[in-house]
Amino acid sequence: GAGVSQSPSNKVTEKGKDVELRCDPISGHTALYWYRQSLGQGLEFLIYFQGNSAPDKSGLPSDRFSAERTGGSVSTLTIQRTQQEDSAVYLCASSLAEGARYGYTFGSGTRLTVV
């Protein structure tokens, strides 16, 4: 696609429910990253994919968070048993090969609100 597409754009969920966030990267971009941004804050790294494998999951806050990527393309971030502190904007970015050399293209994000 022309850009990084994320869905849904907004999600309101009740505490304790599971949510799935989707990211569709730019076609041909092998690297995919998930970050989250709390209100007025910086970007917190969650997980990084190169192809379908995740060489760095160090940013996942707890075992309630998981992510997968299939076909070297679409990625889903799953949060189980959501808590209020999970409320944030979840941003996905993709990059041609290594983001460290080419920079990122970000999606518009999913705003998650846990009530």
Next chain:
Amino acid sequence: QQPVQSPQAVILREGEDAVINCSSSKALYSVHWYRQKHGEAPVFLMILLKGGEQKGHDKISASFNEKKQQSSLYLTASQLSYSGTYFCGTNTNAGKSTFGDGTTLTVKP
């Protein structure tokens, strides 16, 4: 470790210049810069690789001092459209980037 950005915020009049700094305690492979407007995704501005680069982009340019592990973003003759939050992202290797807390730039008429 997260890079440190300074200043945290800056207010300018149209036509004035600004410099935003990004410092790391670790040896860097690359530094990249983004601008984020309220409610929008960060937009890539430029990337600088180790070797001590300087890049220009209209009236926005940046330098990377590999020895000092610092990068600076220069905005000259600022326009209203430059308002937003500027983030630097740093890489110590080919993996993930770590971002600073951002610098909020406000350009007033």
